[in-house]
Amino acid sequence: MRFYLISDNIDTLTGMRLAGIEGVCVHEREEAIEALDSAMEMDDVAVILMTEKLIALAEDRVNIYKQTRMTPLISEIPDRHAGSDVTASISRYVREAIGIEL
Numbered sequence: 001m002r003f004y005l006i007s008d009n010i011d012t013l014t015g016m017r018l019a020g021i022e023g024v025c026v027h028e029r030e031e032a033i034e035a036l037d038s039a040m041e042m043d044d045v046a047v048i049l050m051t052e053k054l055i056a057l058a059e060d061r062v063n064i065y066k067q068t069r070m071t072p073l074i075s076e077i078p079d080r081h082a083g084s085d086v087t088a089s090i091s092r093y094v095r096e097a098i099g100i101e102l
Contacts, residue, residue, distance in 0.1 A: 001046035004072075006035045008053045012077075021049070032058040036074075040065060045072045052076050 005023025007013045013025045024035050032054045039048050055062055055076045062074055 002044055003047045003049055004039050004042065004045045006032065006039060006048060006050045006054055008032075008051050012051060016049070023049070026054065029057045033061050036061060036065070040069065040072065042072075047073045047075055049075050049077050052078055 003021045005016045
């Protein structure tokens with residue numbers, strides 16, 4: 001089982017590749033959805049990492065997968081231009097997933 005990255009930033013992709021995590025770099029909503037759909041069908045992927053910008057672009061598709069599929073796990077990561085608080089992102093995810101406000 002492995003991680004897979006869907007990023008909008010080539011620097012993030014390069015850094016993750018140095019850590020042994022493969023992925024793709026996309027910039028548009030349709031590209032993000034296509035990359036996510038493809039990654040969801042990979043049998044050996046356990047965790048899909050997506051940058052916060054791409055999560056926002058494809059939020060509807062991400063939410064469908066989170067609500068209907070147990071695996072792979074989709075996790076939001078900040079990129080080097082992170083505009084939001086990581087703690088707020090985690091709190092929002094917990095609230096959406098199990099209905100508990102942190």
